Amino acid sequence: MRHLTWLIALLLLTMLFNNWLDKQHNPNSLLVSAAGLDAGSPVVLQRNRQGHYVASGLINDNPVVFLLDTGATVISVPENVANELGLVKGKAVRVNTANGAISVYSTQINSVQLGNIKLRNVEGHINPYMTGGTALLGMSFLKHLELKQSGNTLQLKAPG
Numbered sequence: 001m002r003h004l005t006w007l008i009a010l011l012l013l014t015m016l017f018n019n020w021l022d023k024q025h026n027p028n029s030l031l032v033s034a035a036g037l038d039a040g041s042p043v044v045l046q047r048n049r050q051g052h053y054v055a056s057g058l059i060n061d062n063p064v065v066f067l068l069d070t071g072a073t074v075i076s077v078p079e080n081v082a083n084e085l086g087l088v089k090g091k092a093v094r095v096n097t098a099n100g101a102i103s104v105y106s107t108q109i110n111s112v113q114l115g116n117i118k119l120r121n122v123e124g125h126i127n128p129y130m131t132g133g134t135a136l137l138g139m140s141f142l143k144h145l146e147l148k149q150s151g152n153t154l155q156l157k158a159p160g
Helices: 002-025 079-085
Strands: 043-046 054-059 062-068 075-078 092-097 100-114 117-127 134-137 146-150 153-157
Touching (some): 054 134, 062 079, 075 079, 079 117
Parallel strands (some): 062 134, 075 117
Antiparallel strands (some): 043 153, 054 062, 054 100, 100 117, 146 153
């Protein structure tokens, strides 16, 4: 019985530690659940420990994790994530990245949502070279917003 108690305690501690690690990478993981609250209020993101803005959002009403990237011209979705979301590969295009020129596939995303901000018909790329499950939230989405950074927070708001 004592072994079972220790095993349960160890399992609970492991779950708590994993939750803490996830929160360190994505301190904005609750944006999806708060998405419908107030359509006019700004979305406020907290910077993670590495200094990046990572947030949970939606592509075509499916959950996805975004890394905000003002250096990316369009939203870039890893191919494995694009396949899960059912995104359709368009024509192959060459793009320049920090690691050199690569070929990606154009795609049209029906809807992209971050918190209470939802845009339709957003240009994107399906990137076969990206690994993991994080999509880059590029300027094809961000150019429609007002951005205001202060300290470790970033406010995003749809104008008007």
